[in-house]
Amino acid sequence: MPTITFTQPTGEATEVTVEEGTSLMRAAVTNGIEGIVGECGGQAMCATCHVFVRPEFAGQLPEVSDDEDEMLDCTTAERTDSSRLGCQIKMSGELGNIVVDVPSDQV
Amino acid sequence: MENFSSESVLIIGAGQAGIQVADSLRAEGFTGAITILNDEAHSPYQRPPLSKDYLGPESTAEPLPLRGPGFFAAKDITLLAATAVSVDTEARSVRLSGGTSLDYTHLVFATGAANRALPCPGSDLDGVHELRTLTNARRLHDSLSTARKVVVVGAGFIGLEFAAGARARGLEVTVLEFAPRPMGRALSATASDWFTQRHTGDGIDLRLNEGVAAIHRDGDGLSVESTTGTRYPADLVLYGVGVNPRTELAQAAGLEVENGIVVDSALRASVPGVWAVGDCASFPHRDSGARMRLESVQNATDQGRHAARSIMGDESSYAQTPWFWSTQGAIRLQIAGVSEPGDEPVLLGDPAAGKFSIALLRNGALAAVESVNSPADHIAARKLVDLGLALTTDEISAPGFSFKALAKSLTGIPQPAPA
Numbered sequence: 001m002p003t004i005t006f007t008q009p010t011g012e013a014t015e016v017t018v019e020e021g022t023s024l025m026r027a028a029v030t031n032g033i034e035g036i037v038g039e040c041g042g043q044a045m046c047a048t049c050h051v052f053v054r055p056e057f058a059g060q061l062p063e064v065s066d067d068e069d070e071m072l073d074c075t076t077a078e079r080t081d082s083s084r085l086g087c088q089i090k091m092s093g094e095l096g097n098i099v100v101d102v103p104s105d106q107v
Numbered sequence: 108m109e110n111f112s113s114e115s116v117l118i119i120g121a122g123q124a125g126i127q128v129a130d131s132l133r134a135e136g137f138t139g140a141i142t143i144l145n146d147e148a149h150s151p152y153q154r155p156p157l158s159k160d161y162l163g164p165e166s167t168a169e170p171l172p173l174r175g176p177g178f179f180a181a182k183d184i185t186l187l188a189a190t191a192v193s194v195d196t197e198a199r200s201v202r203l204s205g206g207t208s209l210d211y212t213h214l215v216f217a218t219g220a221a222n223r224a225l226p227c228p229g230s231d232l233d234g235v236h237e238l239r240t241l242t243n244a245r246r247l248h249d250s251l252s253t254a255r256k257v258v259v260v261g262a263g264f265i266g267l268e269f270a271a272g273a274r275a276r277g278l279e280v281t282v283l284e285f286a287p288r289p290m291g292r293a294l295s296a297t298a299s300d301w302f303t304q305r306h307t308g309d310g311i312d313l314r315l316n317e318g319v320a321a322i323h324r325d326g327d328g329l330s331v332e333s334t335t336g337t338r339y340p341a342d343l344v345l346y347g348v349g350v351n352p353r354t355e356l357a358q359a360a361g362l363e364v365e366n367g368i369v370v371d372s373a374l375r376a377s378v379p380g381v382w383a384v385g386d387c388a389s390f391p392h393r394d395s396g397a398r399m400r401l402e403s404v405q406n407a408t409d410q411g412r413h414a415a416r417s418i419m420g421d422e423s424s425y426a427q428t429p430w431f432w433s434t435q436g437a438i439r440l441q442i443a444g445v446s447e448p449g450d451e452p453v454l455l456g457d458p459a460a461g462k463f464s465i466a467l468l469r470n471g472a473l474a475a476v477e478s479v480n481s482p483a484d485h486i487a488a489r490k491l492v493d494l495g496l497a498l499t500t501d502e503i504s505a506p507g508f509s510f511k512a513l514a515k516s517l518t519g520i521p522q523p524a525p526a
């Protein structure tokens with residue numbers, strides 16, 4: 001099963017193992033990862049599941065959709081090239097052991 | 108800083124708003140005891156997915172929690188499986204279903220809303236569903252895997268979200284709506300008519316101006332008799348005909364209630380030490396002072412945050428711009444602000460292409476914006492509605508106008524992103 005490592009601004013890292021098809025946001029919320037809120041329940045409506053994906057995993061990710069792109073423009077922490085919405089990343093074996101950074105501000 | 112360690116906060120209701128109050132109290136440095144009463148048989152979960160992804164064919168039937176498993180212990184918040192049955196605001200104590208009582212310094216009503224019952228014969232038959240709780244959703248989830256013909260009563264948000272989801276699963280779907288338009292109370296006529304066309308085009312049989320008269324058991328299945336006398340066969344009926352705020356307890360405790368628990372601009376109820384937030388609270392509009400009650404995640408969370416600060420002595424007024432979303436199949440609707448009948452609608456974008464927004468102008472200012480598949484418009488609109496921006500039909504209709512560009516020009520040049 002794929003794993004995700006969430007790294008907090010403090011440097012603290014938490015690794016969680018998830019079922020295939022689970023979104024990165026759901027994995028974070030069900031595991032109580034601090035700083036990922038998921039207020040809209042995964043509909044790309046709230047931008048409170050913002051994460052920075054480490055560049056080495058960028059190539060494996062699905063393309064950013066137009067909706068996701070527009071919502072990423074309004075994240076609380078400033079958007080960067082590696083910004084994604086956690087709810088739009090569905091975990092699969094191909095993503096391997098992805099590592100993401102949690103922003104310092106989410107709401 | 109003030110020390111709150113001798114104070115206690117008791118929150119009735121472990122939904123979106125109640126949990127937010129507790130979370131924000133700790134985030135703001137409240138050191139006293141916090142207790143939340145949970146009268147549902149599940150740990151706190153998010154409701155919006157229950158009418159959307161949760162009912163999809165691939166859903167695992169596990170709800171999305173409101174907070175992770177370790178949250179309550181980590182924040183030293185007591186989540187108590189209990190129902191509040193009466194409140195004594197003089198003695199500052201709440202009696203629980205088990206017979207024990209709990210004292211409080213501050214009491215927060217976060218009791219939410221309950222579905223209105225379907226007032227027709229047969230509404231209690233097997234196969235007739237409502238949708239508010241996880242228990243409701245689990246039942247629906249199970250029934251959907253064998254259902255083929257579905258009748259939805261009420262073309263509000265929940266009815267249409269469910270209808271679109273059921274249709275996407277290939278089921279035959281009929282929707283009965285008493286009013287001439289779907290989502291008529293919340294949406295402008297232009298947007299509402301667009302949804303009618305779109306849902307009909309997707310194969311949903313949307314019957315407007317047609318209410319439900321009775322539901323009958325009909326052999327193995329059901330049949331729904333409408334006010335025109337037509338009978339629609341169904342093996343699953345879902346009704347969503349509005350909600351009532353859960354105010355019984357507050358009313359019995361002597362709090363002022365008027366379509367919700369009446370609170371002031373700090374979200375304080377009519378009796379000292381008592382607060383109300385979320386679906387159950389009737390609060391004054393920041394500009395007009397008119398009372399309003401909203402049913403949305405934004406309202407629940409923003410009021411939860413505000414009440415936490417109020418409890419800790421902040422006297423500022425609640426003034427957040429309301430926003431709301433609904434997803435109906437592949438359609439994404441986002442609303443900033445609250446429209447009123449009589450607002451002047453101005454169209455932006457291309458309804459035929461399925462991507463547009465409708466600005467609603469009131470007294471020469473932007474009061475609300477409804478966006479369909481246009482999140483950039485929505486995000487910008489939230490800022491513009493927040494500013495109460497003066498805007499005319501001509502300005503919006505001018506070539507090259509966009510909410511995004513306008514919002515950017517008003518809020519300054521965006522900071523370059525860090526490398």
Ligand SMILES: Cc1cc2nc3c(=O)[nH]c(=O)nc-3n(C[C@H](O)[C@H](O)[C@H](O)COP(=O)(O)OP(=O)(O)OC[C@H]3O[C@@H](n4cnc5c(N)ncnc54)[C@H](O)[C@@H]3O)c2cc1C
Nearest residue numbers: 120122123124146154155191218219385386402403404407
């Ligand atoms: C199916 C569905 C889909 C939705 N979709 C959307 C959406 O897409 N977008 C959006 O913005 N909003 C949506 N909403 C609305 C949103 O979920 C609510 O506005 C929000 O949950 C309100 O939060 P609340 O805390 O006020 O009430 P709730 O979340 O309803 O919580 C209230 C809680 O209090 C409990 N309670 C009541 N009385 C007592 C008592 N005496 N003792 C103990 N506990 C008590 C209740 O059982 C309940 O658990 C949806 C709602 C539903 C039902």
Ligand code: FES
Nearest residue numbers: 038042044047087
């Ligand atoms: S959970 Fe709301 S945008 Fe991802």
